Amino acid sequence: xxxxxxxxxxxxxxxxxxxxxxxxxxxxxxxxxxxxxxxxxxxxxxxxxxxxxxxxxxxxxxxxxxxxxxxxxxxxxxxxxxxxxxxxxxxxxxxxxxx
Amino acid sequence: xxxxxxxxxxxxxxxxxxxxxxxxxxxxxxxxxxxxxxxxxxxxxxxxxxxxxxxxxxxxxxxxxxxxxxxxxxxxxxxxxxxxxxxxxxxxxxxxxxxxxxxxxxxxxxxxxxxxxxxxxxxxxxxxxxxxxxxxxxxxxxxxxxxxxxxxxxxxxxxxxxxxxxxxxxxxxxxxxxxxxxxxxxx
Numbered sequence: 001x002x003x004x005x006x007x008x009x010x011x012x013x014x015x016x017x018x019x020x021x022x023x024x025x026x027x028x029x030x031x032x033x034x035x036x037x038x039x040x041x042x043x044x045x046x047x048x049x050x051x052x053x054x055x056x057x058x059x060x061x062x063x064x065x066x067x068x069x070x071x072x073x074x075x076x077x078x079x080x081x082x083x084x085x086x087x088x089x090x091x092x093x094x095x096x097x098x099x
Numbered sequence: 100x101x102x103x104x105x106x107x108x109x110x111x112x113x114x115x116x117x118x119x120x121x122x123x124x125x126x127x128x129x130x131x132x133x134x135x136x137x138x139x140x141x142x143x144x145x146x147x148x149x150x151x152x153x154x155x156x157x158x159x160x161x162x163x164x165x166x167x168x169x170x171x172x173x174x175x176x177x178x179x180x181x182x183x184x185x186x187x188x189x190x191x192x193x194x195x196x197x198x199x200x201x202x203x204x205x206x207x208x209x210x211x212x213x214x215x216x217x218x219x220x221x222x223x224x225x226x227x228x229x230x231x232x233x234x235x236x237x238x239x240x241x242x243x244x245x246x247x248x249x250x251x252x253x254x255x256x257x258x259x260x261x262x263x264x265x266x267x268x269x270x271x272x273x274x275x276x277x278x279x280x281x282x283x284x285x286x
Contacts, residue, residue, distance in 0.1 A: 003222045005113075006157065009120050011214035013127055013146070015207040020131035022203030026195045028181050032130055032143050035174065039150050042166075046159045050227050055252040059261055061162045062253070065169050066268050070275030072174050076181040077282035083185040092197060 006047035013040035027079045027089040031072060038068045116156055123149035134191045140178045147171050157227070161250045 013036055020033025042061045049057025083089050126145035133139050147170040154163035186192070247255070257265050 003225050003227045004218055005116055005120075006153070006227065007218040007222060008215060009123070009153075011211060011218060012124060014214065015211040016124075016127045016131055018210060019203040019207035022206060023131065023196050023200035025197045025200075026136065026192075028136065028178065028185060029131075029139060029195060031181075032139060032178065035143060035170075036127055036130065036146065039147065039170075042162075043150060043153060046154055046157045046162060047227065049159070050157050051225070055249070055256050058159055058162050058249065058253050059256045061159070062165055062257075063264065063268055065162075065165055066272060069169050069174060070272050072177055073279040074275050074282070076177055077279040079181060080184055080283045089185050090194065 003047055003051050006043055010040040010043040010047070013037075013043070025090050025092055027082065027091055028076070030091065031075050031079070034075075035068065035072065038064060038071075112156060116153070119149045119152045119156075123153075134193075134195060136182050136186060136192060136195070137179075140175065140182060143178070144171055144175050147175070159249065161253050 017033045017036030017040065020036065021030055024030050024033060042064050045057040045061045045064070047057075049055065049061075079089055082094070086093070123146050126142040126149070129142040130139045130146065133142065147166065151163045151166040151171070154160075154166060
């Protein structure tokens with residue numbers, strides 16, 4: 001199996017995730033797109049671990065999974081807080097810091 | 100390190116990869132284009148399940164099981180609760196996209212072109228199993244005389260050379276759990 005298969009699939013999923021982050025307005029949907037991006041990075045790490053004959057990529061992938069779980073927990077808590085305060089989770093309405 | 104899924108060129112492996120990859124790409128496109136938030140979450144679950152299947156194809160059983168438990172088990176429940184707690188209407192929803200959503204298309208296309216060119220330039224015909232010999236044993240890992248499995252190698256790595264980052268990660272998880280409770284609690 002060619003390494004480029006895995007790497008191209010990961011690149012495509014990464015770009016789809018980037019498109020979702022840019023295009024979506026709903027904060028939960030943006031978090032979902034970020035999950036797509038993190039997962040594509042994990043696929044790259046696994047493929048490189050197999051190519052190099054090393055276990056380090058697997059360990060990095062497990063770290064990324066743990067950090068992503070922490071990130072989505074805190075992110076959704078913040079989304080809940082924003083929804084409770086403003087009755088909306090549209091990201092373009094959060095413009096208090098705009099210069 | 101003994102691999103379960105690696106024996107050089109394998110036609111069935113390529114076919115399985117292609118089928119799962121098509122499912123994942125369609126589901127990922129559905130995540131970023133659908134008008135229904137619950138459908139997006141379910142498509143995301145499909146992408147995550149396909150990712151676990153790809154890990155198994157790449158001989159990473161332990162990471163695949165972790166993916167299923169953490170992502171499909173925990174993160175999807177969090178997402179569904181987040182959707183339920185932040186929106187009232189069922190079914191199609193308007194205003195999910197930014198007014199300037201089309202700006203994302205050229206960014207994504209150019210980024211994919213760049214990444215794809217780099218990948219094809221660097222790894223055009225390099226095999227994924229270049230370090231695997233005929234017995235399915237990979238690299239130089241393992242104690243002499245006895246080969247260790249992938250899970251054994253992961254535990255050896257985490258509990259020796261990666262011990263300090265591992266403890267740092269546990270602290271980050273604890274802080275994130277406490278922070279999520281503090282943020283989301285009603286007071």
